Amino acid sequence: MSVLDNTTVLLGEELRTEFRSRELLTTTVIFVLMVLVLFSFTLDPAAEPTAAESRRFSPGLLWLAFLFAASLMLQPCFLREQVNDTLSALRLSVSDPFAIFVAKVVANTLFLLLTELLLLPIFAVLYNVAVKSVFPQLLFVFLLGSLGISTAGTALSAISAQARMRELMLPLLLLPLMTPVLVVSKEVTAGLLDPNPFMRWKGVAFLAIFDLVFLTALWLFGEYLLEE
């Protein structure tokens, strides 16, 4: 079987596991919603949540919420395999371990993207920002940002699953590593939420480079992450 066939089968398995229970998606969506509500308390209540103030703060809050959500959502990614002792079987079943990572990265990106899409209308209402006219562009930025988070996050979840205090280790490893994604995604999103929306192409290119760097690293070093 080629790497592509392997990946497709594994991806199907990942998606089936999740959509059978939808546990991960439900909890993540609720978590992000909670964070967004709690974040609103850090803003000044006297100043009406004017569009201008929302535009200034909300893109950063939104991406921070996504990042926190990802650091929880990526937890079970490898932990599940370890608890059920399925990692060895998984490794034996593929010709190239990169297929395991591609399947998991694609699945995690999809889950994260789905969470983001479900929350976007609620976010737009709560924080009073216009998203309809720039929806395709926003989707594109969400995709690039989520791909970056999932790529590095999947690799780190393979590491943290083998450590003590693993629930704490993953955010600890992931959050500082995600600084560039947070900074740039936030800037690009802020550009799109502007009254005269514009695309920061330099930021988009930067995100694409980030994704490429970590995908390449995963391709080169992924097999070592799964050693026993």
Add this chain to the structure above:
Amino acid sequence: MVKHVLVASVVVLLIGAAAYAAFYVAPTEATMGTIQRIFYLHVPSAWTGLTSFFICFVANLAYVLRREPRWDWLGVAAAEVGLTFTTVVLVTGPIWAHPVWGIWWTWDARLTSTFVLWLLYVAYLLLRSMLEDPDKRALLSALFGIFAFLDVPLVYGSIRWWRTQHPQPVILGGADSGLQPTMRWVLLFSWVAMLALMTLLLRQRYRLEAMRGEVEMVMREAEAV
């Protein structure tokens, strides 16, 4: 033993000479005054810290490819030494910034990326302490070290391009940037002294880690019997 004392004394002398040069040889800077002399501790520490992290990255790569414990020992030694120098940078920075800029901290590119760098290597050391099995600890932390080092230029770039309104770099900053020649010599000399200190610390820390590794191995063998 005599050799160690000799090497350590040379390093102490070098650091002393660098301190003397910073206080008495380098001219007083025109606008900032005496406080600017912290520059000769601050900047060389930053460069030395980065050098140390680069050594850590090379050791991590070498471990993943070769699987010899000595690369793991070098990796952890370099991470700790790099972290020490970076801590010096993060402490001397605000001390310098407060009288000059009027604030202790500003979220500019170099400050912020140094801070993130510091956090990444703290995470690296924490991860090590959370992995029991020595082989697993060596491999997984080396992989994280590689990811962390790859992230550094991206962190710096993202903050520099999107979040900064900082003073232009004085060195390598552009056409009219530059240091007065004496200042440059004192700076470079301080860096050499710092590098010597780094080498000494690295060596000692490496030897300690090697001994620890051996003890660990003996303990495992004893358990097996």
